[in-house]
Amino acid sequence: MYQPWGDLLKKWNKKGIGLVFDYTSESALALDGGNAGDAGYAHQIGAELDIDWERLIGWKGFRSHAVVVNRAGHNMATDFGDRSLNGFQEIYGGGGNVGVKLVYVYGTQDLLGGRVQIAFGKMSVNTDFSASPLYCTFMNKSICGNPKSLTRGDSGFGTYPGSTYGxxxxxxxxxxxxxxxxxxxxxxxxxSNAYDRSGWNFSTNRYTGMYIPVEVGLIPSFGPHNLVGHYKLGVAYDTANYADNLYDVDGGFLALTHRSARQDNGKTQLWIEGDQMLVRNGSGPLHGLYVMAGLVRNTPQSSPYLYQYYAGFVDRGPVPWRPKDTFGIIMTRATASPDLVATQRIDYALGKKLPANATYPQSHLTVLEVSYNIHACEGLSIQPDFQRIMRPNLQRNKASIDALGLKIHAVF
Incomplete structure (x- = not known):
């Protein structure tokens, strides 16, 4: 980091002002899958402002947080007709090619000595719910940030870089x-263009309901080496109306009647997630070998996905002479809603266009990813990555895709 700039940041930090600029690029190259040699590049340039108002003006327990980003590039997954939760480059998701996008702006107030905290403002749900610092060890969109069947399964689960009042x-x-x-x-x-891809629209004219998540969690620590774990159980209810995947307004099959879909009131989601450090690699609070796993369930009547589950390992500081490197391997699978598949099967048999951008009745999608993050120097990491996508777009008639990736992250 440029020394005068670093010194200035330290002075601001002492006054309670935290300012971070960063650059992230993610590039991918397809090795096969019927389109070998295809490549994609995407990047994000971000600015984050965090203010501790107790340090700044004496407002005890209050902090504010704001982030803006620039995202641009190309999502390689679309070249393979894959518009599912899979994406080789997660950094492009949530509205790419936006000059300056407001991600969120909100405040938090601590009460009762920090035992209670209230947050309010324009926020992303995944900032707090179904959140883990281990998810973005990986580059694929299906898991980075949060298991994406939560977002794709319910539009109420607003995820970074999107936000709603909450x-x-x-x-x-x-x-x-x-x-x-x-x-x-x-x-x-x-x-989306129907509302505001840039995030600067503060109106509620497109809101259709209220998303209500509840989560309980345990953060235990075991043994003399402080082997920390994170376990959580969450459930959410969305009060909005959603189109049914199978039935029309009169109870007939959509694929046969072609009438408007029945509107189902409310949608429920469930997530069970956990990680546990097995071996500690150093004194850092998160440095160690973790095992992680989770399960997400959506309402099948009005969601494109029924289940998503994942399992993997993350090793922070895998070798003593590389304490800031990170190795990760993960498998995640998403299964299509059986109601949606039933409609697709009828449409396919009749030779009609299928819903959900499918060209064949969908089933499941499996992503295997292996990644190694190299800490090159202070403020710079370089991460080679390998992904194998089985049944792209959840279709068995699509060939598996092997791809190499490269992620570069710089903090200023």
Missing amino acids: TRVRVWPLHGVYAQFGLYGTNPDLS
């Missing part, structure tokens, strides 16, 4: 035990 209350009744619940606006057109 509030979240978190309580720590015991050390290592928390409970939290939230209220967020449901905006089915978030990050």
